[in-house]
Amino acid sequence: MQQKMTMKDLDLKGKRVFCRVDFNVPMSDGKVTDDTRIRAAVPTIEYLVNQGAKVILASHLGRPKGQVNEEMRLAATGFRLGELLHKEVKSLDESIGEKVEQDISTMQEGDIILLENVRFHEGEEKNDDKLAQAFASLADVFVNDAFGAAHRAHASTAGIASHLPAVSGLLLEKELEVLGKALSEPERPFTAIIGGAKVKDKIGVIDHLLDKVDNLIIGGGLSYTFIKAQGYEIGNSLVEEDKLDLANSFIEKAKQKGVKFYLPVDATVANEFSKDAETKSVKITEIPADWMGLDIGPETVALYADVIKNSKLIIWNGPMGVFEMPAFENGTKSVAQAMAETSGYTVIGGGDSAAAVEKFHVAEQMDHISTGGGASLEFMEGKDLPGVSALTNK
Numbered sequence: 158m159q160q161k162m163t164m165k166d167l168d169l170k171g172k173r174v175f176c177r178v179d180f181n182v183p184m185s186d187g188k189v190t191d192d193t194r195i196r197a198a199v200p201t202i203e204y205l206v207n208q209g210a211k212v213i214l215a216s217h218l219g220r221p222k223g224q225v226n227e228e229m230r231l232a233a234t235g236f237r238l239g240e241l242l243h244k245e246v247k248s249l250d251e252s253i254g255e256k257v258e259q260d261i262s263t264m265q266e267g268d269i270i271l272l273e274n275v276r277f278h279e280g281e282e283k284n285d286d287k288l289a290q291a292f293a294s295l296a297d298v299f300v301n302d303a304f305g306a307a308h309r310a311h312a313s314t315a316g317i318a319s320h321l322p323a324v325s326g327l328l329l330e331k332e333l334e335v336l337g338k339a340l341s342e343p344e345r346p347f348t349a350i351i352g353g354a355k356v357k358d359k360i361g362v363i364d365h366l367l368d369k370v371d372n373l374i375i376g377g378g379l380s381y382t383f384i385k386a387q388g389y390e391i392g393n394s395l396v397e398e399d400k401l402d403l404a405n406s407f408i409e410k411a412k413q414k415g416v417k418f419y420l421p422v423d424a425t426v427a428n429e430f431s432k433d434a435e436t437k438s439v440k441i442t443e444i445p446a447d448w449m450g451l452d453i454g455p456e457t458v459a460l461y462a463d464v465i466k467n468s469k470l471i472i473w474n475g476p477m478g479v480f481e482m483p484a485f486e487n488g489t490k491s492v493a494q495a496m497a498e499t500s501g502y503t504v505i506g507g508g509d510s511a512a513a514v515e516k517f518h519v520a521e522q523m524d525h526i527s528t529g530g531g532a533s534l535e536f537m538e539g540k541d542l543p544g545v546s547a548l549t550n551k
């Protein structure tokens with residue numbers, strides 16, 4: 158990929174910096190319930206402050222569809238950031254306009270302002286150039302540190318970059334470096350673990366990874382489409398009937414490429430989709446007709462843990478079962494523990510897997526947890542990320 162300019166390539170002293178972050182964090186009752194993404198942005202913000210920049214932060218929160226939504230205001234994230242930095246963060250209730258310009262005009266070096274949710278404007282998600290210009294007019298430099306939103310071509314992630322010198326922040330740089338290095342010059346054996354609910358969401362990832370990995374491990378709801386494609390009964394388990402041929406074509410591609418393709422050998426099945434369901438462990442070829450597979454079974458756990466232990470690099474995206482319910486958490490929990498124990502380099506591809514390693518208290522033991530769900534998936538599919546492509550070339 159073309160090298161992009163970074164913050165370190167510019168003299169930022171006294172400059173107004175429009176810094177796009179991803180503060181799209183879980184909230185409840187107006188409070189931030191998981192501040193991982195805010196903490197991940199701190200190094201960039203501290204760097205800007207230490208350089209004497211005037212820091213203008215911008216983010217989206219939720220999907221307010223171009224309208225002001227009281228529940229999606231960013232002030233609570235600004236408050237949390239202030240606590241983390243031990244410094245005042247002034248949260249505004251607009252992201253463009255005269256009042257914002259006035260507030261920025263009185264900023265001193267090292268001051269921090271957090272603009273209001275950029276998605277309150279319709280033009281944001283449309284990548285409207287007028288809005289991009291309005292954002293750009295507030296600043297001298299654009300820093301993109303929002304890896305989580307880098308797969309979106311929006312006014313504050315991509316459009317603005319054509320109006321200002323546009324450089325990457327430390328988090329964006331680190332995410333690209335770790336994920337990029339993993340995919341371009343992996344240490345081997347290289348294992349990818351793909352789970353989650355739907356084959357359709359992971360087609361691109363599985364296809365792309367089959368060109369790169371030594372082992373591909375499949376778990377979660379999407380396994381059953383593969384098991385059915387191999388001719389077995391899967392009862393009421395999740396299945397995508399129109400993806401059976403595709404599933405078999407992946408197994409075939411793996412054979413041709415010499416990639417070891419691992420499917421569950423047993424499952425924890427339930428008589429209904431409920432936390433209080435009756436459950437049992439069965440061989441994957443013996444799922445009763447009116448039961449459903451909701452987790453990988455103990456033999457599969459042992460098999461997968463062994464592959465993880467013997468790998469030098471492991472990328473994980475998507476849970477092994479319905480880990481939100483204690484009866485079906487064992488597969489995801491055990492894979493998380495195996496990831497924590499391996500001496501290989503471990504990368505968590507954001508989203509639910511990141512939530513799972515937090516839930517099972519092994520986040521600290523992972524080498525890299527991506528702050529991007531969709532963004533890390535698209536990156537692993539080999540797609541260009543608009544928020545990165547738009548940055549100024551070196």
Ligand SMILES: Nc1ncnc2c1ncn2[C@@H]1O[C@H](COP(=O)(O)OP(=O)(O)OP(=O)(O)O)[C@@H](O)[C@H]1O
Nearest residue numbers: 353354355377378450451475478479507508509530
């Ligand atoms: N066997 C299964 N049957 C039904 N649902 C399952 C099964 N295994 C896992 N799931 C569910 O899959 C969901 C996660 O899958 P999904 O594809 O939506 O997210 P993901 O893979 O984590 O993607 P991202 O990381 O981008 O958020 C979880 O809520 C989990 O309960």
Ligand SMILES: O=C(O)[C@H](O)COP(=O)(O)O
Nearest residue numbers: 179181305306309530531
């Ligand atoms: O949470 C995310 O994956 C990013 O913040 C992007 O959010 P979006 O899917 O609403 O664009």
